[in-house]
Amino acid sequence: MKYFTSPLCGMLLFLFSLTTQATTRTVTSAADNGAGSFRNALSASANGDVIQFGIAGSGVHLITLTSVIGVTQSNLTIDATTQTGYTCGNPTIIIDLGGAWPCTFNVQGTGNTIKGISFRNVLFTFNGGGSHTLQGCWFNLDNTGAAVSGNNMGSSLMTFTNSTGNTIGGITCGTRNVFSMGGASYTYLGAIRLNTGCNNNSFIGNYFGTDKTGMSTMLNQNSDHIFWIDNSTGITFDQNVICGARPAGAIGGFGIYTDGASANGLTITNNKIGVRSDGTDGGTTWGNAYGGVAVESTTCNNFTFNGNTVCQNGLVAGADIQKCGLYVLSSCATVNIKNNFVGVTPTFQIAGNYFTGIFINGTCSGVTIDNNVIGGNGYTLGTGDESHGLSLEQACTNVSITNNYIGTNSAGADLGNYCSGITISGGSNYTLTNNVVGFNKGKRVGIPNACMVFTNTTDVVIQGNTLGGFTSAGPAGQKNQGMNIDGGAGIFISGASSQHIRIGGMNTGQQNAISYNRSSAIEVQNGDYVEMRWNIMYCNGLKGIDLNYGTTLSANNNFGRNNVSITTPGSATFSSLSGTRPANSIMDIYGTGSCASSTNCISQSEYRYTGTYTPSASNVAGTSWSFNYGATMFNDISGLATGGGTDCSSGYCRTSEFSPCIDNVLPVTLVSFTATWNGQYSELKWRTAQEINASLFLVERSVDGEHFITIGTIPTEGSEHAGHAYFFEDENVPQGTSYYRLREEDADGTFAYSEIKAVHRDTKAALFISPNPNNGTFTILLTGQKSAVNVQVHNALGILLYESNHAAAQTINLPISLSGQHPGMYIVSVTDEHATLSSKIVVE
Numbered sequence: 076m077k078y079f080t081s082p083l084c085g086m087l088l089f090l091f092s093l094t095t096q097a098t099t100r101t102v103t104s105a106a107d108n109g110a111g112s113f114r115n116a117l118s119a120s121a122n123g124d125v126i127q128f129g130i131a132g133s134g135v136h137l138i139t140l141t142s143v144i145g146v147t148q149s150n151l152t153i154d155a156t157t158q159t160g161y162t163c164g165n166p167t168i169i170i171d172l173g174g175a176w177p178c179t180f181n182v183q184g185t186g187n188t189i190k191g192i193s194f195r196n197v198l199f200t201f202n203g204g205g206s207h208t209l210q211g212c213w214f215n216l217d218n219t220g221a222a223v224s225g226n227n228m229g230s231s232l233m234t235f236t237n238s239t240g241n242t243i244g245g246i247t248c249g250t251r252n253v254f255s256m257g258g259a260s261y262t263y264l265g266a267i268r269l270n271t272g273c274n275n276n277s278f279i280g281n282y283f284g285t286d287k288t289g290m291s292t293m294l295n296q297n298s299d300h301i302f303w304i305d306n307s308t309g310i311t312f313d314q315n316v317i318c319g320a321r322p323a324g325a326i327g328g329f330g331i332y333t334d335g336a337s338a339n340g341l342t343i344t345n346n347k348i349g350v351r352s353d354g355t356d357g358g359t360t361w362g363n364a365y366g367g368v369a370v371e372s373t374t375c376n377n378f379t380f381n382g383n384t385v386c387q388n389g390l391v392a393g394a395d396i397q398k399c400g401l402y403v404l405s406s407c408a409t410v411n412i413k414n415n416f417v418g419v420t421p422t423f424q425i426a427g428n429y430f431t432g433i434f435i436n437g438t439c440s441g442v443t444i445d446n447n448v449i450g451g452n453g454y455t456l457g458t459g460d461e462s463h464g465l466s467l468e469q470a471c472t473n474v475s476i477t478n479n480y481i482g483t484n485s486a487g488a489d490l491g492n493y494c495s496g497i498t499i500s501g502g503s504n505y506t507l508t509n510n511v512v513g514f515n516k517g518k519r520v521g522i523p524n525a526c527m528v529f530t531n532t533t534d535v536v537i538q539g540n541t542l543g544g545f546t547s548a549g550p551a552g553q554k555n556q557g558m559n560i561d562g563g564a565g566i567f568i569s570g571a572s573s574q575h576i577r578i579g580g581m582n583t584g585q586q587n588a589i590s591y592n593r594s595s596a597i598e599v600q601n602g603d604y605v606e607m608r609w610n611i612m613y614c615n616g617l618k619g620i621d622l623n624y625g626t627t628l629s630a631n632n633n634f635g636r637n638n639v640s641i642t643t644p645g646s647a648t649f650s651s652l653s654g655t656r657p658a659n660s661i662m663d664i665y666g667t668g669s670c671a672s673s674t675n676c677i678s679q680s681e682y683r684y685t686g687t688y689t690p691s692a693s694n695v696a697g698t699s700w701s702f703n704y705g706a707t708m709f710n711d712i713s714g715l716a717t718g719g720g721t722d723c724s725s726g727y728c729r730t731s732e733f734s735p736c737i738d739n740v741l742p743v744t745l746v747s748f749t750a751t752w753n754g755q756y757s758e759l760k761w762r763t764a765q766e767i768n769a770s771l772f773l774v775e776r777s778v779d780g781e782h783f784i785t786i787g788t789i790p791t792e793g794s795e796h797a798g799h800a801y802f803f804e805d806e807n808v809p810q811g812t813s814y815y816r817l818r819e820e821d822a823d824g825t826f827a828y829s830e831i832k833a834v835h836r837d838t839k840a841a842l843f844i845s846p847n848p849n850n851g852t853f854t855i856l857l858t859g860q861k862s863a864v865n866v867q868v869h870n871a872l873g874i875l876l877y878e879s880n881h882a883a884a885q886t887i888n889l890p891i892s893l894s895g896q897h898p899g900m901y902i903v904s905v906t907d908e909h910a911t912l913s914s915k916i917v918v919e
Contacts, residue, residue, distance in 0.1 A: 099125040105136045113138055113170070122184075123150045127157035128168055134160065135167050135193075135218045141174040145181030146189075149204070156191035156211060156249065164248030164287060165220065166193040166213055173225065182207055182238075191249075193218075195225030201238035201273075208242045210250040213287070220287030223255050231303075232256055232266045235273040244281040246314055253282045255293040265303025266320070271335060275309035278302075282352065283330075284319030289352025292319050292361050300328065301363065306335025306372065311342045316352045320363040328364030329397075330388065338372035338405065345382040348400075349426070354384050354416075356426035362387030367400045367428060375405035375437075384416045389429030396436070396461075398429040400452065407439040418451040418464075419490050427451030427462075432492065435467045442467075442474040449481045450490025450514075462493035464515060471502040476510060483513040491515045496542075498528040501572075505532060509584075511541045523567045523600075526592065531570030537578045538585040542566065543592045543615070564598040565589035565615065573602030575727055579610040586684075590614045595621040606728035608663055608721055609684045620719065620732045653701035654734065660720035662688040662700050665733075685716075695724075746798065750815045750832035757805040757834045759815055763798035766791050773818040774803050780814045780831065791819075808836050810858060810885075842905055848917035851894055855903060857887035862907045868893065869902045876901070893918060 100120060104111035116126045130136045136158070146153070155161070155168040172178035173196030180197050182189070185204040193213040201207060214232060215225035232254060235241070244252045256266050266283070269276060282289045283301050301320045304310055310333075317330040330348045333341065347354055349362040367388035370378065380401060389398025396402070400417040403410075417432040419425055432449040435442065444465065453462020464481035467474065481496040483489065491514030499505060512526040526542035529535060542565040566578060566589065578597060579586050588611045589596040596612035598621045599605050612619040656662055666685045688700045721730045748761040759774060774787035786805060793799035805815075813836065817829040843856040857864065860883050868877035868891065876896065881887050893901065898918050905912045 097123045097125055099127060101127050101129045103129055103131070105130055105138050107139060107141055114140065114144060117144065117146065117153075120148055120151055122148050124148070125152045125154065128155050130158065130168075135169060137169045137171060139171045139174055143177060143179045143181070144172070145179065145183065146187050147183050148187065149184035150186040151184070152188045152190075153192070154188070154190045158191075161191060164211065164251065166191050166211070169193045169195060169218075170197070171195040171225065172197045197225075197232075198230050199233045201233075201235045201241055203237050205239040205241055205276075207238070209252060210242075210245050211248075211252065213253045215255040216253060216287065216293070220253065221291065222286075223293050226256065231268040233268070235269040235276060235307075237270070237272050239272070239274045239276065241276045242279065243277065244279045244315070246280040251280045251282065253285065253287050255284065265300040265332070267302045269302070269304045269307045269310065271306040273304075273307040276307070277311040277313070278315055279311070280314045282316045285316055285352065289316045289347075290357075292357060300330070300332040300365075302329075302331045304331070304333040304335075304338060304341075304372075306337055308337055309340040310338070312344070312346055313342070314345045316347045316350075318347075318349050318361045318363060320365070329366045329369045330363040331368045333370050333372045333375065333405075336373050338370060338375040338378075340377050341370065341375055342379045343368060343381075343383060344379065346384075348383060348385045349387040349428075350384050350420060354421045356386060356420050356424045359387050359390055362390050362428075364388075364390050365395075366398045366402055369397050369399075369402045369404070370407075370437075371402075371404040373405060374407065375403070375410075376408045378403070378405075378407050378410045380415065381411060381413045382415065384420060385432075386416075386418060386420060386426035386428065396430060396434065399431045399434045400428040400449075401433045402431075403435045403437050403439065405437045405439075407435075407437060408441055410435075410439055410442040411445075412447065413443065413445045415447045415449075417447060417449045418492070419448055419484075423448075423450075423484055423486075423488055423490060425451035425490060427453055427492070429453065429462070431461065431463045431466045433465045434463075435471060436469060438469045438471065439467075439474075440472045442471055444474070444476045444479065446478045447480070448484055448490070449479065450483065450492060453493030461498075463495045463498050464492040464512070465496070466498045466500075467502065468498070468500045469502065472504050474499075474502065474505045476505070476507045478508075479510045479512075481510065481512045482515040483511060485511075487513075489514045495524050495528050496526045498523075498530075499532050499535075500530040500570075501532060503533040505535045507535070507537045507540060509539045513541070513543055523564075523569065525564040525567035525594070525598075526589075527565070528567045529569070529573055529576065531572035532568075532576070533572060533574045535576040537566065537576070537587060538580050540587045542587060542596075543590040564594040564621075565592045565596045565612070567594075567598050567600070568602050568605060569600040571601050571603075573599075574604045576602070576605045577728070578605070578607045581609045581684075586610050588612075592616065595619065597621070599623065604725075604727040604729055606721060606723075607719070607730040608728075618732065619717075620730065622732055653699065654718070655698050656700050656720045657722060657731075658696045658698065659690065659722045659724035660700075660731070661690070661723065662718050662720055664688070664716055664718045666716060745817075745829060748817060748829050748832060750834050752808070752834045752836050755806070757808050757813065757815070757836075759803040759805065759832075760801065761817060761829070762800045763791075763793050766793035766798065769793070770820045770822045772801065773820065774805075775816050775818055776805065777814040777816075778809060778811070780833075783814075783816065785818075808834070810836055812836075842903070842912040842914055844903060844914055844916055848919050851896055851918050852890070852892045853916060855887075855889040855891060855905075857881075857889070857905060858885065860884055860887060860907060865906045867904050867906075869904070870896070871900050871902075 100116040102113045102116050106112045108114045120126060155166060158167045160167045170192055178196055178198055179200055181200045181202055183202050183204055186206045188208040191211040195215055213220060215223055217224040244250060285292055301317050320328040320330060348367045351357045367385040385400035388400060418427040430453055432452040449464040452464060482491040493516050496512035496515045568576060586609050591614045593616040595618040596615045597607055600623050607620055664686050717733045719731050719733050721728050746762045746764050750757060750759045769791040771791055772789040773785050775783040776786045777783040787803055789801055789803060813834050814831050816831045845854055862883050864881050866879050866889060867875060869875055876893060877891055896918060901916050901918060903914050903916055
C-alpha cells in the first residue's frame with residue numbers, strides 16, 4: 076500500500092506549530108523602555124508567551140514607568156519569581172507608576188498570569204475578558220513588606236470592569252497578595268472595586284491592610300470600603316485578612332460592601348475581618364471603620380458566610396445600624412451563616428463590633444444560622460444603642476437558629492453583648508434549638524432586653540436551649556454563671572401578631588433551661604397561642620411564666636389567662652393532687668424546691684416536670700381535675716408542687732401562668748442529716764426539731780442514687796414539742812459510693828423523704844474476719860482483689876497451720892477451721908503480687 080502526503084497539509088502543520096510555540100523573554104534592564112526593559116518585553120510578546128526576569132545584581136530592582144502600561148494579550152505569563160534573590164513571599168521586582176498619569180496597569184484579554192511583583196502608586200485594572208491569575212504580588216509596601224510605600228493615586232487600587240472568572244491570590248506565601256492603600260489621596264470608590272457584571276471572581280488567602288505577615292496593620296487610610304461590589308454575582312472570599320478601612324469622609328469603611336441589583340452566590344468563608352492573620356485581636360486599629368461586611372444589594376440569594384472571624388468593626392461614631400460584624404439588607408433566599416466568631420476571637424478574646432454582631436435587616440427565607448459564637452458586641456465600646464448578639468428585623472421566613480453560643484461559650488465565660496442575645500421581629504416559621512444564651516447586659520433603656528426577644532413573630536419553635544446561668548450542675552460549661560441579663564427575661568414576646576409559639580417539648584432534649592434572668596423566665600406582653608410546657612425554669616428574678624395579667628410580681632403565685640389552681644392535699648407526699656382549671660385545659664404538674672423564696676431560686680435537680688392530667692372526653696368542659704402519682708412520686712422533693720394549664724382545643728395551644736405553689740407542713744422537721752464512712756461502716760446521724768403524728772424512719776440505701784432498698788427501721792421517739800437525735804450503723808457497705816436517705820412515715824400511712832447523702836468507701840483490697848474472737852472456726856472475707864492471693868494462718872510461734880491459694884476476685888469468702896488448736900492468738904496473712912494484709916484473731 077502506498078501513502079501520499081499533501082504539500083498543503085505539511086504547510087498547515089508547520090504554520091500551526093509556529094503559532095502555538097510560546098516564546099520566553101527575559102527582562103534584563105530596570106529602565107522604563109529600550110532593549111531588555113519590561114515595557115519592551117511586554118510589547119513584543121504574543122499570546123501564550125512568558126516574561127521572566129534576570130536583571131543583573133543582587134537585592135531589589137526598581138522599575139519606574141512614566142506612562143501607562145498594560146497587557147492586551149491572552150494566556151501571557153509575567154513571572155517575577157524568576158528574578159535572582161526572590162524568596163517565597165518576598166518580591167525583588169518593583170514596578171512604580173508614580174511618574175505616569177493615569178498611572179494604570181491594565182490587564183485585558185483572557186487567561187493571563189502575573190506573579191511576584193511589588194506594585195507601587197498604581198491603578199491596577201482588569202478590563203474585559205477574564206480568567207486571569209494574580210499571585211504573590213505586593214501593593215504599596217516597602218522593600219521589607221513591613222511599611223507603607225506608595226498610595227492609591229486618588230482612585231481605587233484595583234478595579235474590575237466586565238472581567239469575570241479571575242483568581243486573586245492563594246493560600247501559600249508564594250501565591251498570597253498583600254494590599255495597602257497607602258493613604259495620600261481620598262477615594263470613595265473602594266480599595267478593590269468590582270463594577271457591574273464582574274461575576275465569578277475569587278479572592279483567596281490575601282492580606283488587605285496589613286504587612287506581609289498579616290500581624291501588623293497598614294491602615295487603608297482615606298480609602299472607602301476595602302471591597303465595593305456593584306451588581307456582580309458568584310464572588311468568593313476565602314481565607315483573606317481584611318482590615319483597617321479608614322475613610323476620610325463620613326461615609327464608607329466596610330471590609331466588604333455590596334450594592335446594585337444582585338450579589339447572588341456571594342460566598343465569604345474562613346476570613347479574618349478586623350483581626351490579625353492568626354485570628355487574635357490586635358485592637359481597634361484593625362477594625363474597618365463602618366462595619367465588617369454589609370450586603371446591601373437588592374438580592375443576595377445563595378449567600379454563604381461560614382468560618383469567619385469578624386471583630387472590632389464599625390468604629391466611626393454615630394447611630395447607624397449598619398456598624399455590625401455582618402449586616403444584610405438584601406432580600407435573600409437560601410442563606411447559610413455557620414461556624415463564625417463574631418465579636419470574639421477563636422480564643423474568646425472580647426473584640427466586639429460597634430453594634431449588633433449579625434444583623435439581618437432584609438426579607439430573607441431559608442436562613443440557617445448554626446454553630447456560631449457571638450459575643451462582646453457593643454459592650455466593649457460602651458455604646459448605649461441597640462447592640463445585640465443576633466437580630467432579624469424584617470419578615471424573614473423558614474429560619475433555623477441552632478447550636479449557637481451567644482454571650483458565652485462552652486466553658487461558661489462572660490462574653491455578653493450589650494443588650495439582648497437574640498432579637499426577632501416579624502416573619503414566620505422560626506426554629507431555635509440547642510442554643511446557649513447568657514451574660515447579655517440589657518443596657519439599653521426603653522426596649523425589651525432578654526436572652527430571646529420576639530415581636531410580631533408567628534410559628535416559632537423554641538426547644539433545647541439554655542437561657543441564663545446555673546449555680547449547680549447543668550448543661551456543659553454552664554456552671555456558676557450568675558445573673559445574665561440586667562433587667563431582662565429569658566424569653567420576651569410582644570406584639571399582637573405574635574402567635575403559634577411553642578416553648579419546650581416533652582421529648583428528650585426539647586426542654587429549655589431558663590434561669591438566673593433578672594425578670595421572668597418567660598414573659599408574654601402581647602400575642603396569643605403561646606405554648607410553654609415541660610421547661611426547667613428557676614432562679615429568675617420574678618416569675619416562671621408572666622402573661623402580664625397578674626396582680627403581684629413576687630413568686631409564681633398570680634393568676635393569668637386560663638386560671639388554674641391546686642387544692643392543698645392531705646399528705647406531704649402528694650400521692651394525689653386536685654384543683655380547678657378552665658375548660659379543656661391539660662394540667663402539667665411540676666415538683667419544686669421552695670414556695671417561700673421571693674426569687675423562686677431553687678436548684679435544677681429539684682424543679683422537674685412530674686406528670687400531666689389530660690381531661691377525658693366526658694370532662695372536657697369541666698373545671699375540676701385530679702391526678703394520682705403513687706408512692707414514689709416525689710422522691711427527695713419533700714412535698715412541694717406547682718402546675719400550669721394548657722388549652723389546645725382550638726388546634727393551637729395556650730399555656731397559663733403557674734398555679735400557687737403548694738407547701739404542706741411535714742409531720743417531722745429535720746434539723747440535720749449526715750452520713751459518713753468511718754473506715755469500718757457507714758455512720759448515719761439525724762436530729763429532729765419536732766415530730767407530729769410521726770411513726771418511724773426507714774433507712775434506705777442505693778448504689779446508683781435512684782433505686783433504693785430498706786436497710787433498717789427506727790421508731791420515732793420525739794414529740795410535737797421536742798425533737799430527738801438518731802443514730803444508725805450500716806456495716807454491710809458495698810465498695811464505691813453508696814447513697815442514703817430517710818423515709819419518714821406518719822401514723823396515717825403518709826410519708827416523706829429526706830435529702831440524699833453520699834458515702835464513698837475505698838475500693839482498695841480489704842480483709843475482714845468474722846467472728847473474732849471465735850472458737851477456732853471463722854470466715855475470711857477478701858474484697859477488691861485484683862491479682863491472685865495466698866492465704867496463710869500462723870500461730871504465735873510462727874508455725875504455719877493453714878495455707879490456700881485463690882484467683883483474683885472482687886469478693887473471696889473463705890471458711891477456715893483450726894480445730895484442735897489451743898486457745899490463744901493467731902495471725903492471718905493474705906499476700907498478693909503487691910502487698911501483704913495481716914490481721915490477728917483470738918481463739919477462745
